[in-house]
Amino acid sequence: MKDLYEFLITPAETTRxxxxxxxxxxxxxxxxxxxxxxxxxxxxAKKPERIKIMETIRPAVESLPEMKDAFSExxxxxxxxxxQILVERHLISREHAAKSSGSGLVxxxxxxxxxxxxxxxxxxxxxxxxxxxxxEAWSAIDKFDSALEKKLDYAFSNDLGYLTACPxxxxxxxxxxxxxxxxxxxxxxxxxxxxxxxxxxxxxxRGLYGEGxxxxxxxxxxxxxxxxxxxxTTIVERLDxxxxxxxxxxxxxxxxxxxxxxxxxxxxxxxxxxxxANAHSISSKETMxxxxxxxxxxxxxxxxxxxxxxxxxxxIVTQPAHLQKQFSDKLTAEERDLxxxxxxxxxxxxxxxxxxxxxxxxx
Amino acid sequence: MQCxxxxxxxxTVFLTHIENDKMHKVNLCEDCAKKKGVDNPTTxxxxxxxxxxxxxxxxxxxxxxxxxxxxxPRCGFSQADFKKTGRLGCPECYQVFAEGLAxxxxxxxxxxxxxxxxxxxxxxxxxxxxxxxxxxKKLAKAIESEDFELAAKVRDELKxxxxxAATPTNxxx
Numbered sequence: 001m002k003d004l005y006e007f008l009i010t011p012a013e014t015t016r017x018x019x020x021x022x023x024x025x026x027x028x029x030x031x032x033x034x035x036x037x038x039x040x041x042x043x044x045a046k047k048p049e050r051i052k053i054m055e056t057i058r059p060a061v062e063s064l065p066e067m068k069d070a071f072s073e074x075x076x077x078x079x080x081x082x083x084q085i086l087v088e089r090h091l092i093s094r095e096h097a098a099k100s101s102g103s104g105l106v107x108x109x110x111x112x113x114x115x116x117x118x119x120x121x122x123x124x125x126x127x128x129x130x131x132x133x134x135x136e137a138w139s140a141i142d143k144f145d146s147a148l149e150k151k152l153d154y155a156f157s158n159d160l161g162y163l164t165a166c167p168x169x170x171x172x173x174x175x176x177x178x179x180x181x182x183x184x185x186x187x188x189x190x191x192x193x194x195x196x197x198x199x200x201x202x203x204x205x206r207g208l209y210g211e212g213x214x215x216x217x218x219x220x221x222x223x224x225x226x227x228x229x230x231x232x233t234t235i236v237e238r239l240d241x242x243x244x245x246x247x248x249x250x251x252x253x254x255x256x257x258x259x260x261x262x263x264x265x266x267x268x269x270x271x272x273x274x275x276x277a278n279a280h281s282i283s284s285k286e287t288m289x290x291x292x293x294x295x296x297x298x299x300x301x302x303x304x305x306x307x308x309x310x311x312x313x314x315x316i317v318t319q320p321a322h323l324q325k326q327f328s329d330k331l332t333a334e335e336r337d338l339x340x341x342x343x344x345x346x347x348x349x350x351x352x353x354x355x356x357x358x359x360x361x362x363x
Numbered sequence: 364m365q366c367x368x369x370x371x372x373x374x375t376v377f378l379t380h381i382e383n384d385k386m387h388k389v390n391l392c393e394d395c396a397k398k399k400g401v402d403n404p405t406t407x408x409x410x411x412x413x414x415x416x417x418x419x420x421x422x423x424x425x426x427x428x429x430x431x432x433x434x435x436p437r438c439g440f441s442q443a444d445f446k447k448t449g450r451l452g453c454p455e456c457y458q459v460f461a462e463g464l465a466x467x468x469x470x471x472x473x474x475x476x477x478x479x480x481x482x483x484x485x486x487x488x489x490x491x492x493x494x495x496x497x498x499x500k501k502l503a504k505a506i507e508s509e510d511f512e513l514a515a516k517v518r519d520e521l522k523x524x525x526x527x528a529a530t531p532t533n534x535x536x
Contacts, residue, residue: 035454037454038437038453038454038455039453039454040438040440040452040453041450041451041452041453041454043448043450044438044440044444044450044451044452044453120450142480145480146483149482149483149484150483154482155454156481156482156485157454157457157477158477158481158485159475159476159477160457160476160477161477161479161480161481162477162480163454163457165450165451166449166450166451167451167464167467167468167471168471170457170468170472171472171477171479172477172479172480174479202473226471226472226473227472228468228471228472228473228474228475228476228477229472229473229474229475229476229477229478230473230474230478230479231478231479231480232479232480
């Protein structure tokens with residue numbers, strides 16, 4: 001059995017991966033849901049049937065060239081901490097982390113393909129890319145799926161397309177999504193109207209960890225909701241268009257804030273820096289929200305000597321499971337808060353406080 | 364009239380939502396209307412209406428098409444189970460519960476027919492079916508207009524297509 005911690009790309013390395021628009025778009029993802037013909041869906045199948053399904057799917061997935069040297073494991077063999085790390089890395093869903101017998105995971109070396117076996121559907125395969133790369137992610141997972149369909153007998157109907165456990169995924173089984181960092185729209189209080197207009201286009205806006213989670217650290221997930229009656233390309237193109245508009249709104253909001261309310265912006269960023277650099281106990285939630293403001297500060301040039309990857313790395317390593325992993329003893333939440341603040345203070349030791357440019361003189 | 368969300372209080376807010384010439388109606392009590400933001404039309408989004416309507420549709424599934432006792436012969440999943448979980452039991456459930464699902468799919472999705480990717484193995488048979496239909500139409504037209512030269516050509520094409528097809532049973536329709 002491969003060691004998950006050794007297998008995973010280190011947080012420092014992940015923050016060096018770049019893609020288009022990654023100032024605002026943290027990552028792109030396309031997920032396809034597929035099921036095998038003649039087998040009950042995972043939520044209804046009994047354990048022996050689920051195990052049988054996994055034993056059919058897992059070797060097929062492992063045999064794909066994309067999955068050479070992959071990390072492949074059944075969920076029973078992963079500890080709670082390992083599962084939580086995978087959730088914090090956005091490689092598996094929280095639902096999948098709760099699975100044990102009869103479920104599995106196959107993740108490639110580059111962490112660009114991740115397959116969940118027996119989550120809500122028999123197969124949930126995802127292609128992941130840094131920055132805004134929806135088309136690239138779709139064409140990658142399309143190819144992956146086409147190779148897999150030669151080895152597995154998918155449940156498919158000419159009228160309804162790929163048959164899924166939940167009717168909301170029926171048809172293409174596709175979920176196209178991107179993770180966006182939108183502190184400007186939140187500070188400018190424009191986020192709600194944006195969310196509402198995105199909703200009107202049939203797209204969903206969710207928090208950091210997907211369905212039913214809050215937008216910690218001003219990170220939002222935008223994804224399609226409808227999967228039947230349109231082609232995959234239409235869905236990808238629509239989302240791409242909407243995301244480009246959101247990016248533009250976010251850039252505008254930042255610009256306007258700097259021009260109209262520079263003190264508000266400097267105050268938020270300065271306080272965020274002050275707390276992060278000096279706190280002796282800090283929760284993961286507060287850390288994320290303050291790191292988001294620091295990230296904004298980096299984007300706006302208030303921390304000239306700081307690279308965004310420093311903030312992005314802290315964003316990952318300060319989360320509960322990542323923090324716990326560095327210590328051998330089981331930590332309580334209070335202990336984690338102390339150790340988290342120690343780590344953040346240490347990392348920000350050499351970061352000088354935000355340089356506030358004097359506001360432009362009025363003409 | 365009862366509120367379609369809480370099913371307790373009387374409905375006082377009536378929402379009508381027209382999309383593609385189809386009218387959807389939602390009736391809400393004052394509290395639910397406030398909760399869903401319907402009292403302020405500027406913040407109420409179309410999606411909320413779909414959500415409300417979707418909820419109603421899910422409830423209806425059990426009442427139509429055989430009721431809660433209808434069971435999938437393949438996996439034993441019942442319509443009542445669907446109402447409880449919002450998920451189906453196996454791929455075949457889609458056929459068994461088709462009647463009840465139709466309305467739900469309409470509120471959930473852009474369309475009710477799949478137009479996206481098709482597994483390659485099925486693609487050729489689907490394409491062949493489409494082509495066969497087209498040729499048959501062409502043949503009928505040619506005969507009608509007494510263009511026998513064209514009719515003979517189309518008939519040859521049809522013959523060829525039938526010979527090539529690996530699964531002729533699929534093509535006779």
